Amino acid sequence: MAKNKRDGTFYINPYLGGVLLGLVLFSTYYITGRGLGASGAVKSSVVSAVHTVAPVHAEANKYYSKFLSDDASPMSNWLVFEVMGVIVGGFLSGTLYGRLKFKVEHSPKITGKTRLIAALTGGILFGVGSQFARGCTSGAALSGMAVLSASGIITMMAIFGSAYLFSWIFKKLWI
Amino acid sequence: MVGPLIPMGVIPETWNNVIALLLGVGFGFALEASGFSSSRKIMGTFFGYDFVVLRVFFTAAITAMTGIFYFDYMGWMDMSMLYINPYYVMSAIIGGIIMGFGFALGGFCPGTSFTGVAIGKIDAMFFSGGLFIGVFIFSELYPLFQGLYNSHNLGGAKIYDLLGMRDTVFAFLLIVAAVAMFYGAAFVEKKVNKVEY
Secondary structure, eight states: OOOOTTSSOOOOOHHHHHHHHHHHHHHHHHHHSSOOOSHHHHHHHHHHHHHHHOHHHHHHSTTGGGGOOSSSOTTSOHHHHHHHHHHHHHHHHHHHTTOOOOBOOOOTTSOHHHHHHHHHHHHHHHHHHHHHTTSOIIIIIIHHHHTTBHHHHHHHHHHHHHHHHHHHHTGGGTO | OOBSTTTTTSSOGGGHHHHHHHHHHHHHHHHHHHTTTOHHHHHHHHHTSOOHHHHHHHHHHHHHHHHHHHHHHTTSBOGGGSOOOOOBHHHHHHHHHHHHHHHHHHSOOHHHHHHHHHTTBHHHHHHHHHHHHHHHHHHHTHHHHHHHHTSSBOOSOBHHHHTTOOHHHHHHHHHHHHHHHHHHHHHHHHHSOOOOO
16 A cells, blocks of 8 residues: 555654664764753743743742753753754655644544543653652663663663553543 | 764764754654654554554664664673663652553653654643653652652662573563564554544
8 A cells, every 4th residue: 555655644664763863872872972851841831931931939949940040041941942953854754744733642442532631640740750869761761772771771661661651540541 | 983973072072962963853843754753553553454563673772772782792892881760679660650641541652642743643632741840740649759759779780680580581582572673563464444634
């Protein structure tokens, strides 16, 4: 069956996608000496926002103050630029393969509203967890695995192990 | 040019953010083109109907790892200069478990949700919004978590050191394990009923 590459159903071969992603990750280490990330950009934005709204509070908080320094704004963080790139790259791919469309994707067994509540709750939990683990699936797990760091491998196993267990508990949300 | 290029001073530091943007474009493209902008495609890995996450994730990890080992062996990159996330045992495990819980409810991780946002997935926008709330909650409650967050610090520990293995032996075993999982995934996919999404 010939697929129309622009009707939104075409995805590249997952092994090709993996090699592409691996080469991007390798290049990141080779050029910058650090890995990729995602949740770090959210952290920088939150630190920056809180510092703008309530500077005294942010400086008194032991967590925000770790990431505040006098010479650089927390927004001028490497990961903030990288994540802007991620959105551009995702948009380019979505354009190329015809996937640009506003929609709530959900299992036919649940309503769109249920999906949005679950997505928001999942995001909140991921936000909390990524701070404990000092990174998310990108920054802690994937980038950590590429350099065989203990934190990367252990975090990866904890994320996927726990996600496997919980996804069967919340099976109705998906299938 | 011996890497890492920016820490070695081969490329000036001022280019760092431009390079971050460009690498991010590659990252986002690879994620979206592989199907990571769809939460139901991502969740296929846990129910056995689509193992795209397992395939992409482990292929990417072993590709990057092999490149790093090869460049280090050839003297083209000093692996010891690469940033290693410190391993705080309890915090890493608990954080991973909380993230797994969030994964099962939300169907995304932060990076993949951003590609969902980029193509207009409203559920991805809610997930991404949740990330900001989650980070805010953690930060505000940090005094409660501080002890746990800073306990059992093993620094930039390597997995092969903890297991008492040579680095190359562990790397080789990881590749073998990945290939075995790829075969296993293809086997399971054939047995599991297709899910339309």
